Amino acid sequence: MTRGPATPLPSPKARRRLREAASLTQTQLAERVGVAPGTVRAWESGRTTPRGRKREAYAKLLKTLAAEEESAARQAARTPQPTPPPKTEPTGDRASASEACPGAEAEPGPEPVAMPMPMREPAPESQPRSTREPIPEPRPAPAPLTPAQAFDALYEFSAPALVRQTFLLTGRREQARESVERAFQTAWERWPEVARDRDPVGWVRATAYEYALSPWQRFRPRHRHPEPPPADPGDRTLLNTLLRLPPRHRRTLVLYDGVGLDLPETAAETEASTPAAAHRLLRAREAVAGRLPALADPQVLHRRLAELASNERLGAARPPTVRRGGERRARFRTRAAIAFTVALIGTTALTVRTAPTHYEPPVSPGQAVRGVPPRVAPGSLSDEELELRQKLRDQMQDGPERLSPQLE
Template sequence: MTHNPDTPLPPPAERRRLREAASLTQAQLAARLGVSRALVRTWESGRRTPQGGAREAYAALLASLARPGGEPAVTARPEKRMRHLTTASAPAPPGAPERASPPPRRSPRRSPYLSPAQAFDALYAFCAPALVRQAYLLTGRRELARESVERAFQIAWHRWPEVAVDPDPASWVRAAAHDYALSPWHRFRPRYRDPEPPPASAADRALLDALLALPPPHRRTLVLYDGVGLDLPETAAETEASTPAAANRLLRAREAVAARLPALADPAELHRRLAQMASAERLRAAKPPAVRMDGERRARFWTRAAIAFTVALIGAISLTLYTAPTRYEPPVPPGATVGGVPPKAAPGPLSAAELSLRARLRSQTAHGPERLLPEPR
């Protein structure tokens, strides 16, 4: 049996999305293919490409994972093209009339590169559904989970030149969404003060209560390792902790969950229950254009608010400089009491001496020297 070296495979990011959508860990996928987990990790990161029989088995498995979810298989279009070429090139049976080959169709020339909006929409369609479920496991709130994912993608769109060149943009957005979901400031918001309705299943309610009882770092480590399927170094890097600290958090989180739910002491069973509880909730994310427009609207609002605040500050400073005095004015000293000054006498009748003095002054004024008058010539 010969193997086709050109068996089409989806991009590395799509391979990982299909595995996570099927709630499979890298170890489980490697066990199905008969390879090591490290090899599957290199396939999903794009560092290596499967060859030979492993490539065909990997492509067939990914195609089977894509069908049950209702999404078209990535290899459907190349296979259809191969069948068309095989049928057209097959020799006609003896005695059959020759058929003229149909003229080749000219497909419109498309650019091999995506625009920033198209790349953002593809990343959102790839990551948003899984991120909403992860945020729900971290917070236990459906509305907060959707808001966390939308805010993370709005930040990513605002910083798209940085995110677009990141080796793993999905991890970048996931870290932003988890940080926003676990922010302690949400408890002061009025819309998140009242609890949301719990899950319908009693088992899901018990598991969600066990998760929410964990400290946020332990809860995030458990969801990333046992829920998402990251390895320990990747979990430690995403939670900004050392590998021993992440391992310690994971062990303590598992012990706390197993103490409340002994049936989930097995990590494989815990992974299955986490995926089942997250998939049971109806958690729908917004459309990519709406998220981009909302992010741009938010950016415009804060930009205009910053400009208005700056203008108001400049106006206040200008008014202060205009009304301020241009020379130094010493402050008025406080009043002081001066001693030795006789008090002013109140008005009243004159004494005899004062009356005599007044009479003498009047008489002298009336009989003073004669005035000098000019004489006419």
């Protein structure tokens, strides 16, 4: 659905014919694909059809077997078949003796001597080219892709499908597009690791899902403003039903019934055990069927999920734009790390510069000295002290009277 177009497979009879032409048993082919022999038997009989990664691996193996069969047929057509030597009739007396006495054994004659065959002269250069054997021209080896070209090919192949899948998880178009772009930017930063991965699309898909379902998304200002729902009422109801599911159940349902992964692959991508993934899938299907009884059939649910994702016009940025955005984020993080390191070094240097260089003992507490009365803290004034203070306040504070004492 939301993946790219399914890998084409030959008919069940052609699958069996290719396997038998390569002299492989069902067990050997099952080991090369990574499934059980009964699964290969069901594929060749037409009872079941491979899905997900098993389908891609099976189609790739069948394509290899078909190429080997075609190459063997061309090689057999080019190899000349040896012609049997012509039969010679007996002549002379030996022939008449054989006719006269058919039951008698012929006398052994002298063995024929092998005459040397004359050497064939090479064709002159003036001979027309049509009479000579055509010399196949060597095909030039395809030039290896650069990392940027390989990344662009992966992005153009899987980005539109991943945006539609992420929309089913979040119900927000901008958030789905941003999640996929952020996942591809992370993949570009770790491109050697992603390029060697068995399933690069699965690596990017897991990263996009983790970013889209992060609980921190609800604190963003964009999350506070709802986006317009789908125009079709059925699509709107189905999307609201999906968004009411717990994030883990919703992700399991989209991977299994939407993308088309099998149960072990779904469990591995959601970092859960196979029984736990099966339980989440059953609970999610029950919740969807309880609200929409028409989607109780998994095939109908798969078709409706495909229609819901296809009805939305979800575009993706160009690969060079995504790569440049990832490089800008990497430069920003590098500069921020350098600035933090410089600030930490400066703070450390300032601390070392201003720290005391010798030990200063603390001031010891006071002790009573014999013969010296302790200092008494000021308390309330007596009546005499209050009268004296008032008298001092009433006298003049300046003038000649302050210089010459007067008798009262």
